[in-house]
Amino acid sequence: MKAVRLEATGKLALRDVERPEPGVGELLVRVEACGICGTDRHLFHGEFPSKPPVTLGHEFTGIIEKIGNGVSGFHEGMRITGDPNIACGRCPECQRGRVNLCHNLQAIGIHRDGGFAEYVCIPQQQAFELPDALPPLHGAFCEPLACCIHGIDLAEIRTGSSVVVLGGGVIGLLVVQLARLAGATTVVLLTRSEEKRRLAEELGATDSADPSTGDIVARLTAVNGLLPGGADVVIECAGVAETIEQAPDLARRGGTVVILGVMPQGVKVAVEPFDLLFREIKLISSFINPFTHRRAADLIASGTIKVEPLISRRIGLEEAVEAISNPARKGEIRALVVPGIG
Ligand code: NAP
Ligand code: ZN
Secondary structure (H helix, E strand, C coil), X not given: CEEEEEEECCEEEEEECCCCCCCCCEEEEEEEEEECCHHHHHHHCCCCCCCCCEECCCCEEEEEEEECCCCCCCCCCCEEEECCEECCXXXXXXXXXXXXXXXCCXXXXXXXXXXXXXXXXXXXXXXXXXXXCCCCXXXXXXXXXXXXXXXXXXXXXXXXXXXXXXXXXXXXXXXXXXXXXXXXXXXXXXXXXXXXXXXXXXXXXXXXXXXXXXXXXXXXXXXXXXXXXXXEEEEECXXXXXXXXXXXXXXXXXXXXXXXXXXXXXXXXXXXXXXXXXXXXXXXXXXXXXXXXXXXXXXXXXXXXXXXXXXXXXXXXXHHHHHHHCCCCCCCCEEEECCCCC
């Protein structure tokens, strides 16, 4: 079968490899779609640790082709979404229920072969059923959505809350929808691209603004601004120093800031502890998807969270190497690798 292999830092290639055989408790999945995420590009550049040679792709969905011995609750032909993050279940954090902080965390598509291939083999615990009738590509959004659900849980949004979302990529656009669903009545998305702002408003943002024009913090939090005194909750989904620094300034006294965006390791940003303290700002970070994958799958299966507008292009495995080795195209939200097309 064909697979996109990271062979070393900066060396990605489409290779013919043996189709894997499901071992005990494993499922062989025929991949229907796998999203290209910023992390795949970081892995390519060696900015995120991995274990080459390995097949990349951690946002996959597909149909069970074959089941290994000892599998129960799954059958051939069933559509599933994969949770790539495998916790050990035994380390101190796992035993406290904090599986995303597992000391031995392994990820499919990072430490073991993933979904940029015709088939992927996964432990049954990592699979979650999706309905047969779901458009086949939609399941590829379960993994990013599961990460956003964790961020929303930590944000403790209440009915009537006001929320600012920084960054209009796939994460920001999913967070906008989740924030509305969680009860926020004001959701303002800040992103530079006009197209993304328009899409955010279609998906539920009550307002949007371009953060690169004028003093956005002063404009939004002014008495006559969209969020007088600041927002109850600010969710950072851009992963750039500028937005991480802006986030506390956009929060109201006693407000909450949730950081979802990933900054390169070692990079520092400026925050003012005096201000955080005197306004008692809660600064929280949110890492991956502890026990949220089933909820993500259900929200996508029911059509409650809209993902079709987030698909910018579909490419075959042949084009995936080039797409992962280069920055995302301008305006692109999500490119999906669909084995067999192109
Ligand atoms: P993305 O497609 O790169 O989206 C980020 C968006 O931020 C861009 O679309 C860009 O849109 C916007 N942006 C850039 N600079 C900005 C600025 N100065 N002000 C406002 N917006 C700005 O990435 P993504 O896939 O949505 O992911 C977002 C972040 O979440 C990444 O850092 C990713 O690594 C991280 N992530 C975290 C988790 C987790 O578990 N915590 C899980 C998945 C992803 P414009 O050009 O319109 O400004
Ligand atoms: Zn563990």
